[in-house]
Amino acid sequence: MNTQGLIFSFFNPDVIGKYYPFILSGMWVTVQVGAAVVATGLALGFLLAYARACGLRPANFLIVAFADVLRSLPPLVGIILLFFAFPYIGISMSAFTATWLALSLVLAAFAEEIFWAGLQATPKGLMEAGRSTGMGWGQTMWYVVWPHALKLTIPPLTNRVIAIVKNTALGAVVGLAEVVNNAQSATSSAGSATPLTLCALGSLAIFLPVVLAGRYIEKRFR
Amino acid sequence: MLESPSQAILSIRGLHKAYGGNTVLKGVDLDVHRGELVFVIGPSGSGKSSLLRCCNVLEPVTAGSILFDGEDITAPRVNLNAVRQKIGMVFQHFNLYPHMTALENVMLALRKVQKLPRPEAERRAREALAQVNMLDRATFYPDQLSGGQQQRVGIARSIALRPRIVLFDEPTSALDPELVGSVLEAMRGLKATGMTMIVVSHEMGFARAAADRVVFMDGGVILEQGTPQEIFEQPRHERTRAFLSSVTTRH
Numbered sequence: 001m002n003t004q005g006l007i008f009s010f011f012n013p014d015v016i017g018k019y020y021p022f023i024l025s026g027m028w029v030t031v032q033v034g035a036a037v038v039a040t041g042l043a044l045g046f047l048l049a050y051a052r053a054c055g056l057r058p059a060n061f062l063i064v065a066f067a068d069v070l071r072s073l074p075p076l077v078g079i080i081l082l083f084f085a086f087p088y089i090g091i092s093m094s095a096f097t098a099t100w101l102a103l104s105l106v107l108a109a110f111a112e113e114i115f116w117a118g119l120q121a122t123p124k125g126l127m128e129a130g131r132s133t134g135m136g137w138g139q140t141m142w143y144v145v146w147p148h149a150l151k152l153t154i155p156p157l158t159n160r161v162i163a164i165v166k167n168t169a170l171g172a173v174v175g176l177a178e179v180v181n182n183a184q185s186a187t188s189s190a191g192s193a194t195p196l197t198l199c200a201l202g203s204l205a206i207f208l209p210v211v212l213a214g215r216y217i218e219k220r221f222r
Numbered sequence: 223m224l225e226s227p228s229q230a231i232l233s234i235r236g237l238h239k240a241y242g243g244n245t246v247l248k249g250v251d252l253d254v255h256r257g258e259l260v261f262v263i264g265p266s267g268s269g270k271s272s273l274l275r276c277c278n279v280l281e282p283v284t285a286g287s288i289l290f291d292g293e294d295i296t297a298p299r300v301n302l303n304a305v306r307q308k309i310g311m312v313f314q315h316f317n318l319y320p321h322m323t324a325l326e327n328v329m330l331a332l333r334k335v336q337k338l339p340r341p342e343a344e345r346r347a348r349e350a351l352a353q354v355n356m357l358d359r360a361t362f363y364p365d366q367l368s369g370g371q372q373q374r375v376g377i378a379r380s381i382a383l384r385p386r387i388v389l390f391d392e393p394t395s396a397l398d399p400e401l402v403g404s405v406l407e408a409m410r411g412l413k414a415t416g417m418t419m420i421v422v423s424h425e426m427g428f429a430r431a432a433a434d435r436v437v438f439m440d441g442g443v444i445l446e447q448g449t450p451q452e453i454f455e456q457p458r459h460e461r462t463r464a465f466l467s468s469v470t471t472r473h
Contacts, residue, residue, distance in 0.1 A: 128311075129311075131280065132280060132380070133380065135331055139335075
């Protein structure tokens with residue numbers, strides 16, 4: 001085994017010393033976009049499922065259409081469209097905004113379907129029980145139906161959140177200075193693969209806690 | 223409004239209920255008086271449960287009227303949330319809130335509908351749990367309770383609101399036989415407090431012992447009604463006889 005070669009290419013101390021601030025700044029961008037996507041994507045998905053539960057036919061058609069289109073569309077296409085095509089209709093946005101918006105919409109579409117499935121899997125009798133004690137529809141949804149439904153949604157939701165947040169790396173195509181993009185640039189200019197090692201460690205540092213948190217939440221709410 | 227004990231709390235007139243093209247109630251008239259325990263029997267599909275679910279407008283009625291304390295609760299502008307606090311309901315499958323303890327199940331509507339402060343709501347909830355002999359399980363979650371215990375919490379949840387009448391929709395049908403007794407005992411206790419009750423059930427022994435009136439339904443109408451003695455010993459209708467013999471020979 002060529003240990004020296006391996007260390008020189010992938011764990012080069014000089015390269016680490018020179019490029020780690022660049023990788024860290026990429027990590028920070030990834031965390032920011034990721035957190036923003038989770039917040040808005042889940043919130044929008046929840047609101048859409050709530051709206052769908054109200055049972056207004058035209059609204060439901062639009063919600064289902066939104067969910068189906070965005071679940072089919074590759075997220076990369078969404079980012080490219082927002083960043084490169086929208087300026088032609090007078091809407092320009094930063095790479096950060098384009099990545100955040102595209103991934104938020106995709107997460108919202110999946111989250112809506114997951115929340116909706118949770119509502120569907122909740123026994124009808126819970127709503128009836130709440131209503132029979134004089135609680136309104138909204139009150140019963142809030143205090144009884146949602147807590148039950150959300151518990152069911154936690155495992156599929158954490159999986160989906162992780163899968164979509166990892167797509168922040170797609171922001172590289174529009175020049176978003178997130179961790180993978182920065183690592184690639186650093187790799188080219190340093191002529192060493194060491195920044196990719198840093199990127200791998202950095203990504204683990206970001207996403208492993210998310211995965212573990214998901215596991216904890218699943219166990220907690222079983 | 224002053225009322226004599228004989229005046230009907232619930233007065234059902236010409237009640238029709240259809241699901242799409244399927245008419246399950248075809249003109250039901252029934253008066254339920256204060257303190258009375260009316261027991262509704264009949265073959266499955268006879269409309270018993272639909273009748274009960276119309277009584278608190280859990281199912282919207284297709285035609286007819288239901289007067290509760292003199293107010294037509296099928297009218298369009300009725301505040302159903304206010305009405306339903308006075309009409310308790312107990313479900314076949316208990317329908318307890320699974321993420322809440324027994325006490326929280328009973329307290330929820332006291333807090334959120336009747337807006338009682340927490341100590342007062344808790345006092346009332348404990349009182350209701352004690353009435354069904356479930357106070358010692360107040361901190362248990364539904365999945366830690368037997369079916370009979372869950373159903374008694376279900377009864378506590380409805381009576382904690384101090385309703386004028388309680389509807390029981392096959393309260394013991396989902397229970398193992400050895401758990402039925404505790405629920406019937408809770409219902410007997412409730413009857414002893416003077417509560418007005420409508421019970422849809424197949425517990426004929428309980429009907430004989432506790433009912434003031436037995437109503438036999440078939441094909442979406444009330445075929446006959448009378449005291450338990452009249453219905454069980456001298457049924458006038460052939461279909462009542464056939465139904466009673468089919469349920470008694472099952473044992």
